[in-house]
Amino acid sequence: MRRVSSIAVAGIGITALAFTTTACGGSSSSDSKKDKGVAIAYDVGGRGDQSFNDAAYAGFVKAKKELGVKGDDIEPSEGESDADKVQRLTELAREGHNPVIAVGFVYAPAVKEVAKKYPKITFGLVDDDTVHMKNVVNMVFNEEQGSYLAGVAAALTTKSKTVGFVGGVENPLIKKFEAGYVQGVHDTDKSVKVKVQYLTQPPDYSGFKKPDSGKDTANGQLDGGADVIYQAAGDSGSGVIEAAATRGKWAIGVDSDQYTQKGLAKFKSKILASATKAVDEAVFNLVKSVKDGKPESGTVRYGLKTGGVGLADSNPEYKKMTKVVEAVETAKKKIISGEIKVKTTP
Numbered sequence: 001m002r003r004v005s006s007i008a009v010a011g012i013g014i015t016a017l018a019f020t021t022t023a024c025g026g027s028s029s030s031d032s033k034k035d036k037g038v039a040i041a042y043d044v045g046g047r048g049d050q051s052f053n054d055a056a057y058a059g060f061v062k063a064k065k066e067l068g069v070k071g072d073d074i075e076p077s078e079g080e081s082d083a084d085k086v087q088r089l090t091e092l093a094r095e096g097h098n099p100v101i102a103v104g105f106v107y108a109p110a111v112k113e114v115a116k117k118y119p120k121i122t123f124g125l126v127d128d129d130t131v132h133m134k135n136v137v138n139m140v141f142n143e144e145q146g147s148y149l150a151g152v153a154a155a156l157t158t159k160s161k162t163v164g165f166v167g168g169v170e171n172p173l174i175k176k177f178e179a180g181y182v183q184g185v186h187d188t189d190k191s192v193k194v195k196v197q198y199l200t201q202p203p204d205y206s207g208f209k210k211p212d213s214g215k216d217t218a219n220g221q222l223d224g225g226a227d228v229i230y231q232a233a234g235d236s237g238s239g240v241i242e243a244a245a246t247r248g249k250w251a252i253g254v255d256s257d258q259y260t261q262k263g264l265a266k267f268k269s270k271i272l273a274s275a276t277k278a279v280d281e282a283v284f285n286l287v288k289s290v291k292d293g294k295p296e297s298g299t300v301r302y303g304l305k306t307g308g309v310g311l312a313d314s315n316p317e318y319k320k321m322t323k324v325v326e327a328v329e330t331a332k333k334k335i336i337s338g339e340i341k342v343k344t345t346p
Helices: 054-068 082-097 105-117 143-157 172-188 211-223 235-247 263-272 278-290 320-338
Strands: 037-041 073-076 098-105 123-126 136-141 162-169 193-200 228-232 251-254 271-278 300-303 309-311
Touching: 037 054, 037 082, 054 073, 054 098, 054 211, 054 251, 054 271, 054 278, 073 082, 073 162, 082 098, 098 105, 098 278, 105 123, 105 136, 123 278, 136 278, 143 172, 143 228, 143 251, 143 309, 143 320, 162 211, 162 235, 162 271, 172 193, 172 263, 172 320, 193 211, 211 228, 211 235, 228 235, 228 271, 235 251, 235 263, 251 263, 263 271, 278 300, 309 320
Parallel strands: 037 073, 037 098, 098 123, 123 136, 136 300, 162 193, 162 228, 228 251, 251 271
Antiparallel strands: 271 309
16 A cells, blocks of 8 residues: 655545445545545654554554455654644545544644534544544543553563653653553562653654654663663654663563564564554454444543553563563453552653
């Protein structure tokens, strides 16, 4: 599938399998001329980040293979504004894509504006639940729960009693990762110190696409004694992983199972585990619901109980750590039962 920019998307037409129309999710003559299948508009960093955006792409690929749908996946532009996002989503809806899935909370204002103009098109919004309209699906996750498990693993793996957290941008969403991780560490071993650093502050979201900054920040934490670092930093996280692996220390991945990502294969032996979120599943489920003529609506939450978040254990070295594996599993059961309440703010 060809990837296109926001500039080129208006001029590209791709024949797609028509979805069954409904009052909420189908297309009509008032919304578009022809149904062109799903459209994925990526977040900062775009496809190839080995993490968040790639998870959305995986769901897109699965939908194409298993549901027979077609469509477009669209890259963000450098330094784009909300107006650019509005233009992108408008073009996709006007062309007849359905659903139109915006990957990332930064799209919330654009989705709110464009969804009003195209009530027959279903819009998916990943990582935000502030847009409440019949044709908008808010796909959100309990990131703090998977991060708590990462904290348990880090606390039991560290030898220096110092671990790190690197966030891409200091905003409420990434603070959830921090909160769960720090709680998991301290619930497991109060003596372990957690170094917390962010790469940028809003409205600067470039912290999600600065691998070099991620690498430098991780090296600073390693210099300060950290020997396990968890990152929630998008494409910048690859720099964190590189820094840790190069120095023989542990990194913990995020969003996707980063141990299995081809772009990180050189460093995978030092990726202890990954706090995952099923963005791929969320994308696939939304596409299927539209194709089936019963489009999702409202807020759809993915948590530990349903497998929407978790801790991937693909690294054979992690599986050998019996004490760590058992502790993580125990924590998982306690979170699901409600015995452990995981914080969403530090």
